[in-house]
Amino acid sequence: MEEKDKDGKLGEIFKKVLTTGVTAAFMTEEGIRTVLKDLPLPKDIVVGLIENAKSTKTEFVASVKNELKSYLDKIDISKEIDKIVDKYDFDIKATISLKRKKKSKGEDSDE
Numbered sequence: 001m002e003e004k005d006k007d008g009k010l011g012e013i014f015k016k017v018l019t020t021g022v023t024a025a026f027m028t029e030e031g032i033r034t035v036l037k038d039l040p041l042p043k044d045i046v047v048g049l050i051e052n053a054k055s056t057k058t059e060f061v062a063s064v065k066n067e068l069k070s071y072l073d074k075i076d077i078s079k080e081i082d083k084i085v086d087k088y089d090f091d092i093k094a095t096i097s098l099k100r101k102k103k104s105k106g107e108d109s110d111e
Helices: 002-026 029-036 043-073 077-087
Strands: none
16 A cells, blocks of 8 residues: 555656646746745756756747747738738827926026
8 A cells, every 4th residue: 555655646746747847948947946846856856857947948939939930031011011001091190299398407498
């Protein structure tokens, strides 16, 4: 019975470490430390998970950036603006008002 309990605890710890590893890519370093502080893990494993999370986050951001850049590079801005101008009427309302600035001490009047 004791061996089964031990395996169950190790399974839960492993599951939490794996889940933390995946979600850590979207967390701050301090957030990762907070999640891992409750787990009975050696310091080198915690450091490894944090470093892995940092590199995963960096790779993820670079991947999203490259995909977005690739998508935007395919868009012809002039063509898209022409489509908008052809399909929509523009209704622009504007209000412009001038307000005299308050004079600060020592300023001469220009009146």
